[in-house]
Amino acid sequence: MGPQRIVCLTEEPTEVLYALGEQDRIVGISGFTVRPPQARKDKPKVSAFTSARIDQILALQPDMAIGFSDIQSDIAAALIKQGVEVWISNHRSVAGILDYIRRLGALVGVASKADAYADDLQRRLQAIAAQAAQLPRRPRVYFEEWDEPIITGIRWVAELVELAGGIDVFPEHSGQSLAKHRILADPGEVISRAPDIIMASWCGKKFRADALAARPGWNAIPAVRDGELHEIKSPLILQPGPAALTDGVNQIADIIQAWSRRAQAAGSR
Template sequence: MTDDFPQRIVCLTEEPTEVLYALGEERRIVGISGFTVRPPRARKEKPKVSAFTSARIGEILKLEPDLAIGFSDIQADIARELIKAGVEVWISNHRSVAGILAYIRRLGAMVGASARAEAYARQAEAHLGEVRALAAALPRRPKVYFEEWDEPIITGIRWVAELIGVAGGEDAFPELARQPLAKRRILADGGEVVRRAPDIILGSWCGKRFRPEKVAARPGWAAIPAVRDGELHEVKSPIILQPGPAALFDGLAELHRIIAAWAHRAPG
């Protein structure tokens, strides 16, 4: 029996690699993103052929892929070059928790693993439900400011805001979280964070370490409850800023851990 599904897949971002490994379909992967950290064995087993906004097109073509998988408008130029070279490309553009779950199911179907993908998505849904139930029992809910980048200040994307809600918090900038593009989530006036007075500040600066002391030193930010109470925390970008399983499992768990600790602490 022949396998009519893609045999040589290049994953231009982390989430398809994590999903395919979770589904037991890693044999199909011939190249991955250099930012891939999940699962750890992927970095040892697969050649790294792309970053997020750039890729070694020549190296990718040498791998003779029959499918390349990427994410978002930011990878449009990479996709264009591969398409011009005759490679089939799938660029997903999901931005929500529901979108991540649908992505798992679609990717599973593309490699002939629909049943396993459905089971995996249901496992993620069950985890979401468990954390939501734990959050409902918390004595109080904090207002949470999530910072994706510092210069310029960029607030959290939609799936992060939704996961903050599931974990027991309230996102400080829900209107910006609905904006799919990072440039639409740039906060021109840092004073707006001061005015919204978050109880917790979470930082996940993609590609560099979060510096809580720099955040706390911004003009006027000493008045923010989170700064006053020392509630500035880093959430590592690999578990929250990629729209895949990592965010639904480890990212959500870390959000809830931070929020629950705040909720059970005696109000200052």
């Protein structure tokens, strides 16, 4: 039967539970939740990412709170001290997202539905990878998660870039789970790695292509020279849940496929 009154401290458990048809279990959500849109209309917002309204959460009488990452450890500790059962996942990879969906489904007693949903997502990813395998040329891709300081993309983002046919130009950084370990001390590193495409998702802040292109020396980067500067909204790619494996990777694949077509056309002239 599983927990019946769940507070979702981040967006991904909300999206998963709605996808599984188990949204009636949710009694509170994160204020940053945008997927699915219905959740914002139906559910009270009781937390941010690093803070939460503990009294409001307790008033909802939850039998479980679900969050993500060590960044929410203080919220988790406060709820545990009040007797609330808490599950904090800490996955950082595409395989981890799929496993998370399966574990969450099992936790609420709908393992078979969760397995079917995860299997479908995996098949979609395999189809994108098969399409990417046909690309005549793979672009070098730089993904920027924040601009000041410059932070490169996290592991699941880098994996989705590679799956969609791109070559992540900072593979040594993507394995670092904490953002502070993905800070570029020298922005000139991006220049030297010469990405063909730059994708950015400034964690909720609007991406400014003009500001990025104006960085000293960045006009020499092929992506800047060719206008290959693309924003992917953070709810689509920076949440380690279904959004990244659907709309997020689809947008990445569209960008890479379009670049490949242009590169092929230019090479045939």
